[in-house]
Amino acid sequence: MTTTLSLEAEVARLIVDALHLETAPEEIDPAAPLFGDGLGLDSIDALEIALAVSRRYGFQLRSDDERNHRIFASLRALSAHIEKNRAA
Amino acid sequence: MTTTGAQRLTSRRADEVIFRRGAVPVTTARFLAEVAALAVRLPDEGPVLNFCADRYLALVAFAAALSRGQVTLLSADRSAPRLADIARGHGARYALSDTDAVLPVPVIRPDASPGDAGPNPAIPEDAVAAISFTSGSTGEPQPHAKPWGALVSGARAAAQRFRVTGATSILGTVPAQHMYGFETTVMMPLHGGGAGHAGSVFYPSDIAEALALLPAPRLLVTTPLQMRALLGSQVALPAMAGVISATAPLAAELAGEAEVAWGAPVREIYGATEAGSIASRRTLDGEVWEPYPGMRFEIDSGGARVTVPGLPTPVPLSDRLEWVGEGRFRLQGRLADMVKLAGKRASLAGLTRILTGIDGVEDGVFVAPDDLDVNPRARLAAAVVAPRLDAEAVVAALRSKVEPAFLPRPVVMVPALPRDAVGKVSRAAIAALAWKR
Numbered sequence: 001m002t003t004t005l006s007l008e009a010e011v012a013r014l015i016v017d018a019l020h021l022e023t024a025p026e027e028i029d030p031a032a033p034l035f036g037d038g039l040g041l042d043s044i045d046a047l048e049i050a051l052a053v054s055r056r057y058g059f060q061l062r063s064d065d066e067r068n069h070r071i072f073a074s075l076r077a078l079s080a081h082i083e084k085n086r087a088a
Numbered sequence: 089m090t091t092t093g094a095q096r097l098t099s100r101r102a103d104e105v106i107f108r109r110g111a112v113p114v115t116t117a118r119f120l121a122e123v124a125a126l127a128v129r130l131p132d133e134g135p136v137l138n139f140c141a142d143r144y145l146a147l148v149a150f151a152a153a154l155s156r157g158q159v160t161l162l163s164a165d166r167s168a169p170r171l172a173d174i175a176r177g178h179g180a181r182y183a184l185s186d187t188d189a190v191l192p193v194p195v196i197r198p199d200a201s202p203g204d205a206g207p208n209p210a211i212p213e214d215a216v217a218a219i220s221f222t223s224g225s226t227g228e229p230q231p232h233a234k235p236w237g238a239l240v241s242g243a244r245a246a247a248q249r250f251r252v253t254g255a256t257s258i259l260g261t262v263p264a265q266h267m268y269g270f271e272t273t274v275m276m277p278l279h280g281g282g283a284g285h286a287g288s289v290f291y292p293s294d295i296a297e298a299l300a301l302l303p304a305p306r307l308l309v310t311t312p313l314q315m316r317a318l319l320g321s322q323v324a325l326p327a328m329a330g331v332i333s334a335t336a337p338l339a340a341e342l343a344g345e346a347e348v349a350w351g352a353p354v355r356e357i358y359g360a361t362e363a364g365s366i367a368s369r370r371t372l373d374g375e376v377w378e379p380y381p382g383m384r385f386e387i388d389s390g391g392a393r394v395t396v397p398g399l400p401t402p403v404p405l406s407d408r409l410e411w412v413g414e415g416r417f418r419l420q421g422r423l424a425d426m427v428k429l430a431g432k433r434a435s436l437a438g439l440t441r442i443l444t445g446i447d448g449v450e451d452g453v454f455v456a457p458d459d460l461d462v463n464p465r466a467r468l469a470a471a472v473v474a475p476r477l478d479a480e481a482v483v484a485a486l487r488s489k490v491e492p493a494f495l496p497r498p499v500v501m502v503p504a505l506p507r508d509a510v511g512k513v514s515r516a517a518i519a520a521l522a523w524k525r
Contacts, residue, residue, distance in 0.1 A: 020467070020497050022479045035492075042492035043290070044430050047317045048465065050291050054321045060293035 008079045015075070018052040019045050030076040046072065058087030094210040095240045097123070097151055098278045104254055106277040107144045108302065109200075109286040114144065117205065119151075124206025126152040126198050130182075134158025135219070137175050137183040137191070139166045139265060140198065144286035146264035147274050149184035149198045150218070154236070155209045160218045163229065164266035164431065165491065174221060174229055213237025213398065220267045222361045222433055232362045238398025240279050242271050242364045245380040247280025249368055250307065250330060250355065256282035257302035260309040261289055266431060267361045268334045272309045282307065290314075292321040305329035311431065312338045313464040315346050315354075328352040333371075334359065335431030337419075339462045343371035358419075360433075363396050363403040367417070376416045387411060391423070406433065427456050427468065430493040439468070439494055446485045449474045451505050454496060455518050469522035470496035471505055498522055 012025035015034075019041070035041045041049075049072075050061040061071065071081045098116055100106050105113040114122075126148055130136070136153045138160045140146035150160045163174050168189045175183065175193045183195045211217065217236040221229040252258070260273030277284045289298045295318060299306055308331045310318075315333060318325070319342070328350050333343075334357040343354045358377050359365035367377040379385060384395040386402065392409040393402040406426040409417045425435045439454040451473040460466045472482050479499035486495055506517035 022483055022497065022499055027480075042430060044313060044465065044493065047291070047313055051317050051320045054292075060321060060323065061291050062293045062297075063288070063290045 007083055008075060011079045011082060012075055014052050014056060015049060018048050028075050030079075031074050033074060034072050034078070049078075053082060057082050057085070059085045092213040092237060094212050095236060095279075096208045096210055097155060098208060100254075100278070100281075105283045107147065107284045107286055108257070109142075109144055111301070113283070114200075116208075118202055119148070120206035120208055121203045122148050122200045122206070123151040123155060125201055125203035127155050129196070130156055130158070131194075131196075133181045135161050135178060135180050137161045137163070137171060137180040137185075137193065139163065139171055139183065139185045139187065139189070141166075141185075141187050141263075141288045142286050143260060143264045143273060143284055143288065145184075145186050145198050145200060147278070147284070148200055150274065151278075152198070153184070154211060154217050155207075157215070159216050162218050162220045162265040162267070162270060164221070164263055164269075165229075166263065166265065170229065177229070178219065178231060211236045213240070218270070220265075220270070220361050234364075235398050235400075238364065238396060239271070239275050241382065241397045242380075243275035243279040245382065246272060246357075246365055247276055247282070249380060250332060252276060252281040252307065253305070254281050255303075255305065256329065257285065257304070257306045258282045258309060259285045259289065259295070259298055259302060259306065261295055261314050262309065262311060262335065262431070263288075266335070267364060268357065268359065268431070269309070271359075271365055272332065272334075272357070292318045292323045296323040296325055299328070300326050307332065311335045311464075312342060313430070315342060316464055319345055319349060325350055330355065332357060334365070336428060336464055337461045338371050339464075340371055342464075347372060360403070360405060363394050363399070363405070366394050366396065375418050376412050377418070378416050385409065385417065387417065421461075427460060427494075429460075429466075429468070432491060432493055434490070434494050436468075439490060442489050443470060443472065443482075443486065446474075446482065448477045449482065449485075452482075453505060453513055453518065455515050455522065457519065457523055467497040468494060469498055469500065469518070471500045471502050471518040471521065473502055473504055475503075477501075 008030055012028045016025045054060050100116040102117040104116050106116050107114040136158055138149045153160050172191050175191050180193050182193050184198050215236050216233045218234040219231045260269050262269035264274050273284050289295050306328045330352050331354045338356050346354050355370050357365045358367040366383050367379045369377045382397040386393045387409045392405045395402045406423050408420040410420050412418050425437050436454045443452040454468050454470050457466050482499050500521045506514045508514045
């Protein structure tokens with residue numbers, strides 16, 4: 001699944017750029033949690049990522065259901081969600 | 089003990105709608121019946137930790153505990169470790185929540201089941217109804233007791249100030265457990281007016297969809313950060329009667345953009361967890377704040393304090409205030425050491441102590457950027473002397489000790505802290521290193 005891998009790298013870069021993280025994009029463990037113990041992101045970051053995603057991929061993240069925890073569970077989960085929902 | 093009066097659980101008429109759960113309107117009568125049904129299910133002793141995500145369940149859980157004479161613990165930080173700290177440190181006997189968390193106390197899921205009619209109990213004004221927590225400079229949550237009388241008069245003052253009528257739909261984007269969210273979206277429907285929105289909303293599209301389903305007039309209770317995201321994502325919002333912002337200063341530019349985009353006045357609340365909401369302004373009208381009715385401010389060279397109706401002692405404020413006549417004031421800036429991010433406060437000195445306590449860190453200091461008070465995305469920076477560690481390791485070590493909002497970005501690794509001619513650590517030199525990009 002080369003598309004997914006390259007999208008993962010792209011989303012990692014998007015996160016690092018949007019949030020001014022110390023971590024290098026390639027050092028983000030795609031399976032580690034983005035929030036809490038993993039990358040240690042917080043709610044400010046969640047909004048920032050949502051904004052960056054809507055600008056780059058043309059769709060809105062939402063928190064209406066349990067899915068949201070899964071979407072932000074890891075870089076891989078977020079990338080998969082973007083893959084499925086991106087405009088065009 | 090002084091004799092004080094009592095206030096009913098709610099002052100709304102039985103047939104008034106005080107909340108909406110999706111499309112289902114909840115009247116005062118139905119709310120009281122659901123409170124009574126939950127109250128009989130509760131254990132005999134509190135305090136109770138309430139971390140319901142659904143705003144209506146948070147209200148029913150609070151009201152049921154209150155009607156049983158139990159104190160509710162409210163933590164804006166709903167992460168499991170923080171909740172566990174508070175449960176242990178403040179003697180919670182059980183928790184009420186609609187979300188999962190493993191805690192050292194039993195967690196009961198409240199439901200809202202329509203029972204028979206319930207009473208509207210009278211609660212003594214001096215009874216502590218809730219304890220809210222600030223993060224505190226050392227990371228240890230600091231408790232602030234909220235007597236029932238103070239909560240009721242705050243709700244009435246807010247409704248009067250923002251002209252909330254019985255029919256106003258109130259959509260909150262801040263947790264019910266944050267003092268601002270609690271006062272404006274939980275207490276206001278009980279004692280001020282309006283009908284709250286039950287669901288929890290956070291992202292721009294959530295907010296837009298929820299607003300569209302609510303009847304006008306609509307009041308949005310939010311934060312500068314979410315306003316910025318809403319404007320940035322360009323989602324369309326239905327007509328609003330007003331927008332209220334708090335937790336961080338709102339830049340006039342953002343307020344102006346919002347008023348143009350949404351055609352509604354944008355007002356800010358000034359307050360603190362310790363005191364609650366104490367003043368407001370329309371951001372575009374200028375920097376002058378109008379105190380809520382009944383507040384008494386004392387401003388002198390030692391700082392500012394406010395006497396709040398219902399609170400036993402004056403509350404010191406972490407900002408410097410200046411009178412500008414007619415009982416109005418202006419903020420001259422925060423006390424240099426206190427910073428506020430994501431609605432949470434911390435002391436730079438306290439954070440620096442935590443930083444220098446990390447194994448391998450020889451010296452270090454936290455600094456705040458100049459635009460901290462106007463840029464909702466602003467973050468703290470740290471300069472660190474730790475020859476054996478890199479920036480990532482420093483952040484990893486801090487992660488377990490400070491809230492995510494206060495983690496430094498960037499961390500600048502230096503061979504020695506830059507000092508000025510008299511040997512004082514130079515904030516300017518560190519700021520130049522940190523924000524050169």
